[in-house]
Amino acid sequence: MHLEKSLDAGIFIAQNRVNHQIPMLGVVTALHCEAVPFIDRLKMKKIISQTGHMPFDMYKSSGASLCVCGTGPVNAAAGSAFFLAQKNSEWLLNVGMCGSNKNLSVGSVVYPNVLVDSAAGCTVYPEMLYKHEFTEGSLASFPRVINGGECSFDFFDMEAAFFYQTALKFLAPEKIIVLKIVSDHGADAGGVTKKKAAGIMENAAQKILPWLFEIMNEHTGEPLFAREEKLLLDAVNANLKLSFCQQKMLERAASACKNNNGTDLLIKILNENINVSLKSKNESKILFNGLTKRLFDLTGDEPCKT
Amino acid sequence: MQNIIFSHIYIEEAAQKFPLTNQIATRLKNSRIILVKHYKDVFNKPGQNFTAQKNSPKLILAVRDSKYLTEGSQNCDSFGHSRFFYATQMMNCLYGCEYCYLRGMYSSANVVAFVNVEDYMDAALREDAMYCALSYDSDLLAFELLFNYVSAWINFLNANPSCNSLFEVRTKSANFFAVEHLTPPKNLILSWTLSPDEIILRYEHKTPSLQKRLDCIKKAIGLGWRVRLCVDPVLHVGNWEDCYFKLADKISGHIDIKDTEGISIGGYRIPVTFYRRIKRKNLSGLIDRLPLTELDGQMQYAAGDDFCLHFMRRLGIIL
Numbered sequence: 001m002h003l004e005k006s007l008d009a010g011i012f013i014a015q016n017r018v019n020h021q022i023p024m025l026g027v028v029t030a031l032h033c034e035a036v037p038f039i040d041r042l043k044m045k046k047i048i049s050q051t052g053h054m055p056f057d058m059y060k061s062s063g064a065s066l067c068v069c070g071t072g073p074v075n076a077a078a079g080s081a082f083f084l085a086q087k088n089s090e091w092l093l094n095v096g097m098c099g100s101n102k103n104l105s106v107g108s109v110v111y112p113n114v115l116v117d118s119a120a121g122c123t124v125y126p127e128m129l130y131k132h133e134f135t136e137g138s139l140a141s142f143p144r145v146i147n148g149g150e151c152s153f154d155f156f157d158m159e160a161a162f163f164y165q166t167a168l169k170f171l172a173p174e175k176i177i178v179l180k181i182v183s184d185h186g187a188d189a190g191g192v193t194k195k196k197a198a199g200i201m202e203n204a205a206q207k208i209l210p211w212l213f214e215i216m217n218e219h220t221g222e223p224l225f226a227r228e229e230k231l232l233l234d235a236v237n238a239n240l241k242l243s244f245c246q247q248k249m250l251e252r253a254a255s256a257c258k259n260n261n262g263t264d265l266l267i268k269i270l271n272e273n274i275n276v277s278l279k280s281k282n283e284s285k286i287l288f289n290g291l292t293k294r295l296f297d298l299t300g301d302e303p304c305k306t
Numbered sequence: 307m308q309n310i311i312f313s314h315i316y317i318e319e320a321a322q323k324f325p326l327t328n329q330i331a332t333r334l335k336n337s338r339i340i341l342v343k344h345y346k347d348v349f350n351k352p353g354q355n356f357t358a359q360k361n362s363p364k365l366i367l368a369v370r371d372s373k374y375l376t377e378g379s380q381n382c383d384s385f386g387h388s389r390f391f392y393a394t395q396m397m398n399c400l401y402g403c404e405y406c407y408l409r410g411m412y413s414s415a416n417v418v419a420f421v422n423v424e425d426y427m428d429a430a431l432r433e434d435a436m437y438c439a440l441s442y443d444s445d446l447l448a449f450e451l452l453f454n455y456v457s458a459w460i461n462f463l464n465a466n467p468s469c470n471s472l473f474e475v476r477t478k479s480a481n482f483f484a485v486e487h488l489t490p491p492k493n494l495i496l497s498w499t500l501s502p503d504e505i506i507l508r509y510e511h512k513t514p515s516l517q518k519r520l521d522c523i524k525k526a527i528g529l530g531w532r533v534r535l536c537v538d539p540v541l542h543v544g545n546w547e548d549c550y551f552k553l554a555d556k557i558s559g560h561i562d563i564k565d566t567e568g569i570s571i572g573g574y575r576i577p578v579t580f581y582r583r584i585k586r587k588n589l590s591g592l593i594d595r596l597p598l599t600e601l602d603g604q605m606q607y608a609a610g611d612d613f614c615l616h617f618m619r620r621l622g623i624i625l
Contacts, residue, residue: 113314113340125340125348127355128314129362136338173351174358219358252594296595 023220025212026089027066028080030159032057033197034096035068037205042066056082065089069159073119073143076159077166084170091175091216092167095208097183097197098157099146104135107200109207110155110180112139117161118151119143124164127173130215134207139180147186155180174219179208224255229263232270236291239274240284250288253295269294312365312417314338318345320369324421326453327367333452334365342366349397349414356589359415360402370394370420374429378439385570387437387472393426395419395455396444401478402511404592405539408443410580417444419453427462435470447477447496450484457484463491476536480514482522490531495567497534498523500557502549505541509592516553520560527565535561537617538572542597542607550613554620563623571614574598575606 025042029035035057038044044059044066056079057068065088069079084092098110111134115124118140128136137154141161160178167176181204183192225233233254237247258266273291278284315337321327322341331339342348345368378390397418398408420426430438440446446455456475463469476497503516526533535557540550563569576584576593578600584590598605 113338123343123347125316125342125351127358128338128364129358131313138340168353172355173353174355249594252588252591256591256595 023090023216024088025064025216026083026092027064028076028083028092028094028163029066029068030071030076030096031197032068033194034201035059035066036198037202038064038066038095038209041205041209058083060088069163071158073141073158073162076141076162080163080166081169084167089171091212092171092177093208093212094160094163094167094176094178095201095204096157096159096180097192097200098139098155098160098180099184099186100155100182101149101151101186102135102137102154104182106182106184107203108182109134109204110139110182111136112155112160112178112180114138114153115161115164115178116140116153117165119162124161124168126164126176126178129174130219132211134179139178149186155182156186177212179204224251225258226263229254229258229266229270232267232274235274236270239276240278240288240291241281242284242288246288249292250295253292257295266295312337313362314340314364316340316342316345316348316364316366316416318342318366318368320371321367321421324369326421326423330365330367330419330421330452337365344368345418349412349416349418351414354414356409356413356415356587363398363400364416366416366418367421368418369422370425374426375433375436375438378442385437389434389436390439391433391436392439392442393430394443395423395426395440396446396449396453399444400448401445401513403478403513404509404511404590405541405574405576405596407576407580409589410576410583411443417449419449423455423458427459430471430473431466431469433471436472438471438473439476440473441475441477445477445479446475447481447484448479450479450481454484457488460485460488460491460494463494464489467492469493474534478510478513478519480518480522482526486525486529490529492532495532495534496526497536497570499536499538500553501537501541502553504544504549509541509543516556520556523561523566527561532567533565534567535563535569536572538570539574540571540613541574541592543592543595547613547616550617551620554617558621563621569618569621569623571617573607575604577604581605 027035027038029038039059042061042064044061044064047054047058047060056070059066067079067083069075069083083089111132113126113128113136115126116138117124139155139157139160140151140153141157141159142151143158145158146156157180160180164176164178181200183197183200233251236250242250254266254270257269269291273287276287278287312334315331315334317327317331317339319341345366348366375391375393378392398412398415399406440459450456459473463473472493472495474495474497476499478499498519500516500519501510506513506516523533523535537550537553540546574596581593581598584593597608599608
């Protein structure tokens, strides 16, 4: 499912969300002009709070949401935390402009493999698990505007490291992506107007979104159980009043059975267990043990008791 | 996921000056190099996803500054030696065996290689006579084309004939060709772990086939190397007894056990903490199905059985 065929990312993401094929994407930017191409392409609408006050500008569509957090460490950390606390993102992208000490042309997309929090003096290493065609390098985040010559790192900005450290508190590292777009080389920072920034970000969004959806699609995979199977498993869990651990064990047994015998047999066995009446907790335990044993037996991998 | 074997190499600052570091970086010239202060900054990061990293592992080159030799676990066979040690020159492995304890031991699937090999060798020389497992938390021979660790040890042992310890390199690899031109040291045993083809196909991902391992063993014996066979762990899954008896037939059809240092057979066992971590993170679909019970801090098969005797009988070792 390549976006090159249809660059309408909004429709793409909405269709696939309905089929539960790709998870919810969250985007965090510092400035509104950095967010515009993503808001447009992902067909997002501004969220208006019922109380009339939102600490950060937020946008949402059926498959994505976005937060404009503002510049600097406090805004980056507070904005990301506020956004992620809403639990509306399974993957998170921090995108924005950065300065470059490398001889890279304006508009180049950068995927930092080292993030330096210059305020705290600590370094974090993002997971570099995905194949890409962007430029890699080290990026340092400063709490103030700097000139390129002031730091020895390849790239510099005011948010990425602060954002990444905050995001790590909420999401697994492999689902947090930081991408920066070269806007200047320190000395020429004054020449970056709103209009120029919008143009740079527009071009970058065209490269970033298809890549991002492709890796999200590739690394999400098929759900373990189809809708009917999931409903049946939930019904068995409720009927047998299974504990959390028992539920996980049943899922594993059901998944093994499904892989080896197909879905029909699994559905038949689960159906047999949704209307059983129970008189005691012990009875539930006996039924659960019998059910998981039966499911494992059918995998052909059931251990031979010695 | 990235296509090349290690898309990124993290090099610890202290490891930069070692020749092996440059050698490896040159061999992996398409990999991106990232300098780190300490290898644990990358290896011990919180929240790592073992499965995702296993699909795209990174290499970390580091320097070990102490504990070159560690006393071995009681769960491992010391083959009658009172002093059993192991050397952790690498952490993690290329292979993806579903039952491997490393899945529960480390939070990361990235591979750490310690480049100060000479320090390990000096430590081995200082020790009294011992049995030392060199390929313990990894498979050194599998990485031989990249790191040359096994060759380095062979050269070291040949150059120090007075070293009265016995060393073992355990492997599933078919990379024997990488060391076959060297003179076999008298105090080094190459041990191959053997499993039935059904187990290899299903649970020992990315490992060479049984036939390839047997071919290596045959060749090594022919060239005068000391070789041990290890049927360890025996996995009680499916019709395991038939599979393992077929394995015994295949082994005896290819190799004369009398030409080897012996055969080691062991049931599956794993420390409880590792077992729980593997289950909690759902890192193996296999260990759920093994009939394990907790005993003395480790998960192992409930009762002893006479499988070992049957297996040896099948091999023709005992009548």
